[in-house]
Amino acid sequence: MKVNGKHFRSIWLEGKKIKVIDQRNLPHKFEIEELTNLEEVITAIKDMHVRGAPLIGATAGFGMYLAVKKAEEKKSEEIIEESAKQLIQARPTAVDLKWTVEKQLKEIKKGNSFKEKKEIAFKTAKKITDNSAEQCRKIGEFGVKLIKEISEKKKAKTVNILTHCNAGWLACVDFGTATAPIYKAQKNGIKIHVWVDETRPRLQGMLTSWELMQQKIPHTIIADNTGGHLMQKGLVDLCITGADRVALNGDAANKIGTYLKALAAKDNEIPFYVALPSSTFDLNLENGKNIPIEERNENEIKFIKGLNKEKITEVLIAPEKSSARNFGFDVTPARLIAGLITEKGICKLDKKSILKLFPEFKKRLINDLNE
Amino acid sequence: MKVNGKHFRSIWLEGKKIKVIDQRNLPHKFEIEELTNLEEVITAIKDMHVRGAPLIGATAGFGMYLAVKKAEEKKSEEIIEESAKQLIQARPTAVDLKWTVEKQLKEIKKGNSFKEKKEIAFKTAKKITDNSAEQCRKIGEFGVKLIKEISEKKKAKTVNILTHCNAGWLACVDFGTATAPIYKAQKNGIKIHVWVDETRPRLQGMLTSWELMQQKIPHTIIADNTGGHLMQKGLVDLCITGADRVALNGDAANKIGTYLKALAAKDNEIPFYVALPSSTFDLNLENGKNIPIEERNENEIKFIKGLNKEKITEVLIAPEKSSARNFGFDVTPARLIAGLITEKGICKLDKKSILKLFPEFKKRLINDLNE
Numbered sequence: 001m002k003v004n005g006k007h008f009r010s011i012w013l014e015g016k017k018i019k020v021i022d023q024r025n026l027p028h029k030f031e032i033e034e035l036t037n038l039e040e041v042i043t044a045i046k047d048m049h050v051r052g053a054p055l056i057g058a059t060a061g062f063g064m065y066l067a068v069k070k071a072e073e074k075k076s077e078e079i080i081e082e083s084a085k086q087l088i089q090a091r092p093t094a095v096d097l098k099w100t101v102e103k104q105l106k107e108i109k110k111g112n113s114f115k116e117k118k119e120i121a122f123k124t125a126k127k128i129t130d131n132s133a134e135q136c137r138k139i140g141e142f143g144v145k146l147i148k149e150i151s152e153k154k155k156a157k158t159v160n161i162l163t164h165c166n167a168g169w170l171a172c173v174d175f176g177t178a179t180a181p182i183y184k185a186q187k188n189g190i191k192i193h194v195w196v197d198e199t200r201p202r203l204q205g206m207l208t209s210w211e212l213m214q215q216k217i218p219h220t221i222i223a224d225n226t227g228g229h230l231m232q233k234g235l236v237d238l239c240i241t242g243a244d245r246v247a248l249n250g251d252a253a254n255k256i257g258t259y260l261k262a263l264a265a266k267d268n269e270i271p272f273y274v275a276l277p278s279s280t281f282d283l284n285l286e287n288g289k290n291i292p293i294e295e296r297n298e299n300e301i302k303f304i305k306g307l308n309k310e311k312i313t314e315v316l317i318a319p320e321k322s323s324a325r326n327f328g329f330d331v332t333p334a335r336l337i338a339g340l341i342t343e344k345g346i347c348k349l350d351k352k353s354i355l356k357l358f359p360e361f362k363k364r365l366i367n368d369l370n371e
Numbered sequence: 372m373k374v375n376g377k378h379f380r381s382i383w384l385e386g387k388k389i390k391v392i393d394q395r396n397l398p399h400k401f402e403i404e405e406l407t408n409l410e411e412v413i414t415a416i417k418d419m420h421v422r423g424a425p426l427i428g429a430t431a432g433f434g435m436y437l438a439v440k441k442a443e444e445k446k447s448e449e450i451i452e453e454s455a456k457q458l459i460q461a462r463p464t465a466v467d468l469k470w471t472v473e474k475q476l477k478e479i480k481k482g483n484s485f486k487e488k489k490e491i492a493f494k495t496a497k498k499i500t501d502n503s504a505e506q507c508r509k510i511g512e513f514g515v516k517l518i519k520e521i522s523e524k525k526k527a528k529t530v531n532i533l534t535h536c537n538a539g540w541l542a543c544v545d546f547g548t549a550t551a552p553i554y555k556a557q558k559n560g561i562k563i564h565v566w567v568d569e570t571r572p573r574l575q576g577m578l579t580s581w582e583l584m585q586q587k588i589p590h591t592i593i594a595d596n597t598g599g600h601l602m603q604k605g606l607v608d609l610c611i612t613g614a615d616r617v618a619l620n621g622d623a624a625n626k627i628g629t630y631l632k633a634l635a636a637k638d639n640e641i642p643f644y645v646a647l648p649s650s651t652f653d654l655n656l657e658n659g660k661n662i663p664i665e666e667r668n669e670n671e672i673k674f675i676k677g678l679n680k681e682k683i684t685e686v687l688i689a690p691e692k693s694s695a696r697n698f699g700f701d702v703t704p705a706r707l708i709a710g711l712i713t714e715k716g717i718c719k720l721d722k723k724s725i726l727k728l729f730p731e732f733k734k735r736l737i738n739d740l741n742e
Contacts, residue, residue: 027690198672198688200571200594209693221672221695223571224595225628229664229701232630257596259603263634293600301569301592304675306686313686315677317569319398322580324592330600 001169001176001183002214003030009174010050011058011129016122018062022049023170027210028307035059038066038083045090045097048202052171053244053280054132057096060087061125064104068121072114080108080117093253093294093329095245095282100128129173135277135343136175143181143240143275143341144188150237151190158218159185160237162195162227165255166204167242167275168211177242177275179211181341186217194219195230199255201300201326224257228264239265239272240341246274246281248361250334250349251288256327262336274332275341281354283361283368288331298324372540372547372554373585374401380545381426382433382500387493389433393420394541398581399678406430409437409454416461416468419573423542424615424651425503428467431458432496435475439492443485451479451488464624464665464700466616466653471499500544506648506714507546514552514611514646514712515559521608522561529589530556531608533566533598536626537575538613538646539582548613548646550582552712557588565590566601570626572671572697595628599635610636610643611712617645617652619732621705621720622659627698633707645703646712652725654732654739659702669695 001008011020022033024047033049035041041063044050050059067083084101091097107124111117150159165171167178175183185192194212196219198205205221212219222230230236239261245253252258252274265272285291301324305314318324334349347357355362372379382391393404395418404420406412412434415421421430438454455472462468478495482488521530536542538549546554556563565583567590569576576592583590593601601607610632616624623629623645636643656662672695676685689695705720718728726733 027693028687196693198571200569200596203688206689206693210690213690213693219693221689221693223627223672223697225571225626225631225701226696226698228630228634229627229698232701255596256594256600259599260596260631260635263599263638264631267634301594304677304686304688306675306688308679308684308686313679313684315675315679315684315686316399317574317675317677318577318592319581319584322398322567322577322584322590322592325597326594327597327600330596330603 001174001211004214009133010055010170011062011173013126020044020050020059021170023051023207024049025312026170027206028312035062035066038063038070041066042086042090045087051204052166053094053096053242054136054172054177054277055170056091056094057100057279058129058132058173060097061100061104061128063087064101064108065118065121065125068108068114068118072118080105091294092292093244096279099279103128132172132277133174136169136172136177136180138343139177139275139277139341140175140180140184142345143273144184146238146271146273146346147181147185147190147192148188154237156191158191158193160193160195160235162197162230162236162239162261163208164197164241164258164261165199166207166211168208170207170211171242177277178240179208180275181240182217183215186215192217195227195236196221197224197227197257197261198222199257200224204255227261231264231268231270236270239270240275243274243276243280244329245291246276246340247285247288247291248281248283248351248354249287250337250340250354252332252337253288253291253293253329254332256330259330259332262332266336271338272336273339273341274337277343278358281358281361283365288333291331293330294328296326296328298326300326372545372582375585380504381421381541382429382544384497391415391421391430392541394422394578395420396683397541398577399683406433406437409434409441412437413457413461416458422575423537424465424467424613425507425543425548425648426541427462427465428471428650429500429503429544431468432471432475432499434458435472435479436489436492436496439479439485439489443489451476462665463663464615467650470650474499503543503648504545507543507548507551509714510548510646510648510712511546511551511555513716514644515555517609517642517644517717518552518556518561518563519559525608527562529562529564531564531566531606533568533601533607533610533632534579535568535612535629535632536570537578539579541578541582542613548648549611550579551646552611553588554586557586563588566598566607567592568595568598568628568632569593570628571595575626598632602635602639602641607641610641611646614645614647614651615700616662617647617711618656618659618662619652619654619722619725620658621708621711621725623703623708624659624662624664624700625703627701630701630703633703637707642709643707644710644712645708648714649729652729652732654736659704662702664701665699667697667699669697671697
C-alpha cells in the first residue's frame with residue numbers, strides 16, 4: 001500500500017537484504033530497518049518493531065533463513081532448532097509465528113548441506129511473504145461483498161465500519177486482513193468511513209489511522225471506550241477486526257478489547273466479522289479456552305509515547321507507585337462473530353464449516369491422528 | 372479522605388474562601404485553587420479542574436453564591452438567572468449540576484435583599500456540600516454489604532472489584548460514590564483489590580488509583596480494553612461505577628465505556644452496580660434514550676498529558692491530520708445493572724422500586740403534574 005504516494009510492503013527484499021518498517025515510532029516517524037541476523041529478528045518481533053500476526057509470521061520466515069546462516073557460520077546444525085524455539089517464544093499468542101517456523105523447519109530438513117538449507121529457507125520465506133500478501137488480497141475480494149451489500153441497503157449512503165487495533169497492511173505484508181475489504185471498497189467506489197479504536201495500551205489504532213490517511217480513506221479516531229455508544233446510536237454498520245489465533249470452533253483471540261466490541265455489536269445487532277488468513281487457525285485447539293494470552297510489561301500502560309516539539313517523548317501517566325497489568329489479547333467467543341473472512345471465502349462459525357472450506361485442515365488433522 | 376496522611380475534601384471553605392483541588396495535574400501534582408468569582412467557577416467546571424457529578428454540583432452551588440455576589444456588585448438581579456444558565460451549560464450531562472443550580476435559584480428567591488440572598492446562597496451551598504458528603508458515607512454503608520456477602524462466599528479470600536472512571540472522593544465531596552463501599556470495606560477489614568480502568572481519554576482512572584494509593588488499598592491499573600478478559604478469567608467478583616444521570620427506569624449515563632463493561636459483566640454473570648446520590652436521578656426522563664451526551668474537543672483524544680523529567684508534558688499520539696471524536700458518556704441500559712446503591716439503600720432497576728425508595732420523587736412528580 002502507499003506511503004507518501006509510493007508503494008510499500010511492510011517487509012521486502014533488496015537483493016538478499018531484508019527490510020522492514022520499524023513501526024515503533026509510527027505514526028510520527030517513518031523509519032526503515034534492515035534485519036541482518038537472527039538476534040535482530042527476535043528483537044524486532046519481541047519489541048514490536050514489526051507486529052501483527054501475518055507480518056510476525058513473514059518476519060519469522062526470514063528469521064529462520066538467518067538462523068540457518070548462523071548455523072552455517074558456527075558449523076552447528078543444532079542452532080537451527082534452538083533458533084526455532086527462540087523465535088516461537090518471542091510472541092506467544094500469534095499462531096502464524098509458530099506455523100511459519102514449523103513449516104520452515106520441515107522445509108529446511110530437505111536440504112543436504114548448509115548451502116542448500118539456506119537456499120530453501122530463503123525461498124520458503126519469500127514464498128510465505130508473497131502468499132501472505134496474496135491471501136490478504138483475496139480476503140479483500142471476499143470481504144468487500146459484505147460492505148457492498150450494506151451500501152446497497154443504505155442506498156449508497158456512507159457505510160460506517162468499526163475496527164480495533166491494526167489489522168492493516170502494516171500488520172500483514174500488504175493490504176491487511178481487516179482493512180483489505182475496506183481498501184477494496186474504496187477501489188470499487190463504495191462510500192465508506194472507518195471508526196478507528198485507538199487500541200490502548202500500544203495505540204495500534206494510530207497505525208490504522210496513519211494507513212487510512214495515506215490511502216485517503218475517511219476515518220475518525222475514537223477512544224476504546226466509545227464503540228458501544230456509537231453502536232447504540234446507529235453510527236456503526238459493520239465491525240471487522242483481525243485475529244491472532246482462531247480455534248476450530250471459531251473462538252478468536254485478537255487484541256485485548258475485541259471481545260468488548262463484539263459484545264456491543266451483538267447487543268445492537270450489528271454484524272461483527274473477523275478477517276484472517278488460514279495460517280491463523282490453530283488446528284490443535286477445539287475452542288479458545290486454552291489460547292495462551294501474552295502478558296506484557298506494565299510500563300506499556302503507565303507510560304505513553306508521543307510527539308512533543310517534534311521529538312518522540314515518553315510521559316508517565318499513572319501514579320508512579322501504582323502497579324498495572326498488561327494483557328495483550330482476549331478471546332471473542334464464536335457465538336458473537338457473524339463470520340470469518342478468509343482467503344477462501346466467508347465462513348460460518350463452526351468446526352464443520354471451517355473444515356469444509358479448508359479440506360487441507362481435515363487432511364492435516366487425519367494425518368496427525370494417524371501419526 | 373487522605374492526601375499524604377492529611378484529611379481533605381475535594382471542596383472546602385476557609386472562612387468565606389472557596390477552595391478546591393485543581394485535578395488537572397493529578398496524579399502528578401497536588402494543587403489547590405481558590406475560586407473567587409463566577410467566571411472562575413465556570414472555567415473550573417468546563418475545563419475540569421473539578422469533575423464528577425456530585426463535585427460539579429457542589430461547586431456550582433458555590434458558583435451561585437458568587438453569582439449573587441456579582442449581581443450585588445453590578446446591581447442587577449438579572450445576573451442571577453443569567454449565571455444559572457451559564458453554569459448549567461458548562462457541562463451538559465451531569466444532572467447534579469442542573470439540580471443544584473435550580474435548587475439555589477429557588478432558595479435565593481426567598482431573600483429580600485442582595486445581602487439576604489447572598490447569605491441564603493452561601494448557606495445552601497454549604498448544606499449541599501455537607502449533604503453530598505453524608506450521602507456518600509451512606510452509600511458506603513449500604514454498598515459494603517454487597518462486598519461483605521461476596522467475601523463470605525469466597526471464605527475471606529480477596530474480593531476483586533472493577534471500577535471505571537473516577538467516582539471516588541475526588542469526584543464527590545468526600546468518600547466517593549463507587550468507592551465509598553470500597554473504603555468502608557477496608558475499614559471493616561474485608562480483603563479487597565480494585566481493578567482500575569484507566570478511562571481514556573481523560574484518564575480519570577489515574578485519579579482513582581491515586582486515591583486508592585493514598586488510602587493504601589491494593590489496586591491495579593488496566594487499559595479500558597482489559598475488563599472483559601479479566602471477567603472471562605474469573606478475576607472480577609463485582610463491578611461498581613458511578614453515574615452522571617439516571618432515568619426513572621434505571622438507565623444510567625456514566626463515563627464513556629461503562630456500557631461495554633456492563634455488557635461484559637452480564638455475559639459473565641458478574642453483578643454490576645451503579646452507585647449514586649439521589650440528586651443524580653433525572654425525574655424528567657422515563658428512560659435513558661434522551662440523555663444529552665456531551666461531545667468534547669478532539670484534542671483530548673489526540674494529545675495525552677503526563678510527566679516527563681518532572682515536568683507535565685503533552686504529547687501528540689495520533690497522526691496530526693487524522694480527526695477524532697470525543698463523546699464523554701454512554702448510557703448503560705437498566706437491564707444490565709444489578710442494582711443502584713443510593714444513600715437510602717440498594718434499589719432494583721425499575722420505576723416502581725425507585726419511587727418506593729424515594730417517596731419525595733413521587734411527590735415532586737405529582738406536584739409537577741398539578742402545576
